[in-house]
Amino acid sequence: xxxxxxxxxxxxxxxxxxxxxxxxxxxxxxxxxxxxxxxxxxxxxxxxxxxxxxxxxxxxxxxxxxxxxxxxxxxxxxxxxxxxxxxxxxxxxxxxxxxxxxxxxxxxxxxxxxxxxxxxxxxxxxxxxxxxxxxxxxxxxxxxxxxxxxxxxxxxxxxxxxxxxxxxxxxxxxxxxxxxxxxxxxxxxxxxxxxxxxxxxxxxxxxxxxxxxxxxxxxxxxxxxxxxxxxxxxxxxxxxxxxxxxxxxxxxxxxxxxxxxxxxxxxxxxxxxxxxxxxxxxxxxxxxxxxxxxxxxxxxxxxxxxxxxxxxxxxxxxxxxxxxxxxxxxxxxxxxxxxxxxxxxxxxxxxxxxxxxxxxxxxxxxxxxxxxxxxxxxxxxxxxxxxxxxxxxxxxxxxxxxxxxxxxxxxxxxxxxxxxxxxxxx
Amino acid sequence: xxxxxxxxxxxxxxxxxxxxxxxxxxxxxxxxxxxxxxxxxxxxxxxxxxxxxxxxxxxxxxxxxxxxxxxxxxxxxxxxxxxxxxxxxxxxxxxxxxxxxxxxxxxxxxxxxxxxxxxxxxxxxxxxxxxxxxxxxxxxxxxxxxxxxxxxxxxxxxxxxxxxxxxxxxxxxxxxxxxxxxxxxxxxxxxxxx
Numbered sequence: 001x002x003x004x005x006x007x008x009x010x011x012x013x014x015x016x017x018x019x020x021x022x023x024x025x026x027x028x029x030x031x032x033x034x035x036x037x038x039x040x041x042x043x044x045x046x047x048x049x050x051x052x053x054x055x056x057x058x059x060x061x062x063x064x065x066x067x068x069x070x071x072x073x074x075x076x077x078x079x080x081x082x083x084x085x086x087x088x089x090x091x092x093x094x095x096x097x098x099x100x101x102x103x104x105x106x107x108x109x110x111x112x113x114x115x116x117x118x119x120x121x122x123x124x125x126x127x128x129x130x131x132x133x134x135x136x137x138x139x140x141x142x143x144x145x146x147x148x149x150x151x152x153x154x155x156x157x158x159x160x161x162x163x164x165x166x167x168x169x170x171x172x173x174x175x176x177x178x179x180x181x182x183x184x185x186x187x188x189x190x191x192x193x194x195x196x197x198x199x200x201x202x203x204x205x206x207x208x209x210x211x212x213x214x215x216x217x218x219x220x221x222x223x224x225x226x227x228x229x230x231x232x233x234x235x236x237x238x239x240x241x242x243x244x245x246x247x248x249x250x251x252x253x254x255x256x257x258x259x260x261x262x263x264x265x266x267x268x269x270x271x272x273x274x275x276x277x278x279x280x281x282x283x284x285x286x287x288x289x290x291x292x293x294x295x296x297x298x299x300x301x302x303x304x305x306x307x308x309x310x311x312x313x314x315x316x317x318x319x320x321x322x323x324x325x326x327x328x329x330x331x332x333x334x335x336x337x338x339x340x341x342x343x344x345x346x347x348x349x350x351x352x353x354x355x356x357x358x359x360x361x362x363x364x365x366x367x368x369x370x371x372x373x374x375x376x377x378x379x380x381x382x383x384x385x386x387x388x389x390x391x392x393x394x395x396x397x398x399x400x401x402x403x404x405x406x407x408x409x410x411x412x413x414x415x416x417x418x419x420x421x422x423x424x425x426x
Numbered sequence: 427x428x429x430x431x432x433x434x435x436x437x438x439x440x441x442x443x444x445x446x447x448x449x450x451x452x453x454x455x456x457x458x459x460x461x462x463x464x465x466x467x468x469x470x471x472x473x474x475x476x477x478x479x480x481x482x483x484x485x486x487x488x489x490x491x492x493x494x495x496x497x498x499x500x501x502x503x504x505x506x507x508x509x510x511x512x513x514x515x516x517x518x519x520x521x522x523x524x525x526x527x528x529x530x531x532x533x534x535x536x537x538x539x540x541x542x543x544x545x546x547x548x549x550x551x552x553x554x555x556x557x558x559x560x561x562x563x564x565x566x567x568x569x570x571x572x573x574x575x576x577x578x579x580x581x582x583x584x585x586x587x588x589x590x591x592x593x594x595x596x597x598x599x600x601x602x603x604x605x606x607x608x609x610x611x612x613x614x615x616x617x618x619x620x
Contacts, residue, residue: 017504
């Protein structure tokens with residue numbers, strides 16, 4: 001603990017006042033110094049021997065959503081009058097508090113609202129203990145920040161587009177193959193291997209009965225479409241992350257924490273689509289255009305959702321990604337959903353290549369609605385050119401058969417529309 | 427050739443929320459501090475002309491509360507008394523003003539104007555402040571008695587002695603409780619008077 005300059009200065013001034021008033025023979029003036037000296041002596045008698053400790057931890061039950069909760073536990077030794085806290089997080093106004101401390105450890109609830117998702121360092125607390133009369137203060141200490149995984153809220157999506165071809169021998173979708181299923185394909189003659197319970201006796205009686213001999217000749221069976229599952233590969237372009245404020249695109253300013261960036265929209269899109277497809281029993285994989293890491297292979301089930309979610313939360317732009325000469329390999333017949341801002345050629349080129357390989361490709365535009373206030377004339381001109389190039393790029397992409405969904409508008413409606421175009425033609 | 431960025435009014439950043447007990451804002455404390463300086467200074471001032479200096483001091487401590495924290499006001503109140511004629515009310519006001527502005531000054535210094543001070547901090551410090559203040563006011567009366575200016579009001583000496591004795595007893599009791607709490611590992615800041 002450190003003796004404060006303010007308290008020592010006040011005590012010295014009080015001593016000086018006492019000396020001058022005694023010299024002047026004015027006891028009524030001398031008593032002005034009395035409370036200061038008494039309070040200082042009292043504070044010295046009950047001073048604490050060490051500083052308070054502060055611990056920050058994430059509150060229990062932290063789920064998906066934009067509200068993040070944490071707890072700070074303040075444990076102050078005897079003699080501490082108050083603890084000064086400065087609670088901060090990058091992009092937020094810091095909050096300074098002079099906190100009363102209890103004999104028992106005190107727990108303080110902290111919370112903030114973040115439109116940003118992913119792994120974020122939040123809740124940094126600088127603290128300093130004060131003894132009585134602030135005679136002694138501790139050296140500044142720091143608790144946190146806590147690495148918080150802010151998960152996006154998944155949008156409910158009811159109807160989803162399907163791949164051009166189904167895969168697998170079972171699932172919740174009807175394929176174009178003949179096999180076990182519900183939807184009627186046709187009625188055909190019984191051949192070895194057909195199940196007897198599939199014989200359609202009415203048709204057999206009508207068409208297979210030999211009226212001359214009265215015997216049943218050919219038997220007919222009802223054939224159905226087989227069921228299958230869809231393979232969906234969600235691809236995120238994490239090479240760039242831009243916010244709504246175009247003035248921050250150059251990296252000159254901070255993106256506001258109460259506005260989602262393109263990568264936040266991409267995380268929300270992937271989380272919504274992955275949950276919806278997995279609930280439908282389909283196989284979902286995840287790949288990242290910005291990193292050469294091994295993709296999350298298509299799979300199903302709750303554990304697989306956790307795997308996708310973990311990878312999704314850790315997506316972040318890292319350095320300058322290398323140019324991919326070869327497009328990432330995908331399972332045959334998979335539906336590809338590519339989430340990107342399409343601010344450069346790379347994502348569009350990759351989407352076009354996948355489409356030419358026969359995949360159904362849906363390009364999800366994750367650029368948030370932009371704001372151009374505060375731009376210099378040069379920046380404004382540059383932005384207009386970038387916007388024009390991007391519009392031309394998206395138009396060219398749709399010409400190649402890639403379907404486009406703008407996530408910032410009404411993705412549920414657009415996906416519903418795409419779900420009705422079975423072969424990717426609108 | 428550079429192009430200037432047009433001035434844009436930006437929205438304030440979002441805040442981190444804390445669940446606190448009742449609190450007062452830092453600017454409220456500064457306002458109370460300024461009012462206290464103004465009130466005590468006006469009462470203790472030797473002539474109405476000094477009220478301007480008091481008002482200046484009040485504005486100064488509202489903007490820079492470190493002035494109050496450093497004990498400059500203690501010297502100021504003593505100077506007001508030294509420059510004027512001895513008076514019981516002026517002496518009592520100056521003594522109270524010197525102490526309370528120092529206390530408020532250190533709380534106001536601890537947080538910025540937009541910061542918060544929990545009321546519990548003041549409530550828990552209240553008994554100790556009251557004990558010291560009562561003791562100081564008893565000493566004011568004793569000093570008045572010692573200066574021989576009591577005249578026919580000899581009962582003031584008795585009152586002064588009683589005040590000093592009561593405050594000293596209360597102070598000793600509070601300190602003993604604090605020492606007991608310290609020995610048990612508790613916080614003496616939590617000891618309540620009475």
